Amino acid sequence: xxxxxxYKIAFALAISAGAWGIYWLPQRILEDGGLTGGWGTIAQxxxxxxxxxxxAVWRKIKGRTSGLELPITGLLAxxxxxxxxxxxxxxxVVRALILxxxxxxxxxxxxMVFLKKKPGLERALTLGLALGGLWVVFSKQTIIPLPExxxxxxxxxxxxLFAAGMIRLEIVKTDGVFPTIFSFFFYGSLFNIxxxxxxxxxxxxxxxxxxxxxxxxxxxxxxxxxxxxxxIVIFWSPSKLGAGLCSILFLSEIVVGVTSSGxxxxxxxxxxxxxxxxxxxxxxxLAVVLAPNPKN
Numbered sequence: 001x002x003x004x005x006x007y008k009i010a011f012a013l014a015i016s017a018g019a020w021g022i023y024w025l026p027q028r029i030l031e032d033g034g035l036t037g038g039w040g041t042i043a044q045x046x047x048x049x050x051x052x053x054x055x056a057v058w059r060k061i062k063g064r065t066s067g068l069e070l071p072i073t074g075l076l077a078x079x080x081x082x083x084x085x086x087x088x089x090x091x092x093v094v095r096a097l098i099l100x101x102x103x104x105x106x107x108x109x110x111x112m113v114f115l116k117k118k119p120g121l122e123r124a125l126t127l128g129l130a131l132g133g134l135w136v137v138f139s140k141q142t143i144i145p146l147p148e149x150x151x152x153x154x155x156x157x158x159x160x161l162f163a164a165g166m167i168r169l170e171i172v173k174t175d176g177v178f179p180t181i182f183s184f185f186f187y188g189s190l191f192n193i194x195x196x197x198x199x200x201x202x203x204x205x206x207x208x209x210x211x212x213x214x215x216x217x218x219x220x221x222x223x224x225x226x227x228x229x230x231x232i233v234i235f236w237s238p239s240k241l242g243a244g245l246c247s248i249l250f251l252s253e254i255v256v257g258v259t260s261s262g263x264x265x266x267x268x269x270x271x272x273x274x275x276x277x278x279x280x281x282x283x284x285x286l287a288v289v290l291a292p293n294p295k296n
């Protein structure tokens with residue numbers, strides 16, 4: 001069933017997901033600023049919790065849900081994102097993007113298993129284009145982009161967790177988008193702190209307090225004006241468009257990520273990246289256009 005504002009929501013989601021395509025850049029900036037071990041991500045998540053907590057308390061006083069009632073959703077979506085964010089510190093940007101964004105496969109499998117949906121020919125076409133684009137980008141180094149290091153494994157696991165979180169968002173009915181976004185920040189923070197300690201051998205120890213204070217302004221700005229607004233759109237959309245369509249639109253992040261990393265780093269950007277990105281964009285456009293119309 002197509003939402004009345006189907007195209008507007010799809011466009012907003014593609015833009016928001018595309019904005020996350022440059023998320024690797026603040027991650028690297030924070031690491032260079034002294035927030036090693038993924039503690040830059042933890043700081044962003046905690047700032048989100050602190051900013052949203054007054055609203056959560058107000059909602060509880062009014063007898064409405066705050067998001068604390070959604071631990072599974074928060075841990076899946078938040079944990080998936082954390083794995084993705086940490087992977088940028090342990091592997092190449094493009095590899096992190098490609099392995100995380102196997103999400104269309106995961107969401108299609110989860111929809112079939114948990115929602116009893118049968119993907120139509122339009123899903124096969126759009127999924128084939130999107131995954132074909134991913135393969136074109138990565139087939140230079142290997143026929144199948146299998147994980148090669150801890151960063152790769154984190155990206156792959158993060159994609160599966162995030163896809164499961166999107167399925168939960170499609171199933172669980174909430175009182176607006178706030179409970180979802182707050183559960184993402186709150187339970188994602190807990191997941192992030194645990195992961196930071198568990199993976200300290202790869203990420204390094206917790207930095208000193210001076211490292212946090214030196215980049216606090218930057219942390220606050222990206223949390224308030226980048227992280228939270230785009231997160232609201234991303235976590236609101238699955239309940240309106242469906243997790244499967246959203247997972248394909250999320251691939252706009254790969255286009256931005258591959259392009260930006262090619263321009264701003266020494267990572268490659270050539271004909272493979274151009275063709276692969278074009279196929280991903282085409283798959284996303286067709287996924288929106290070919291989505292089922294509402295029954296009259």
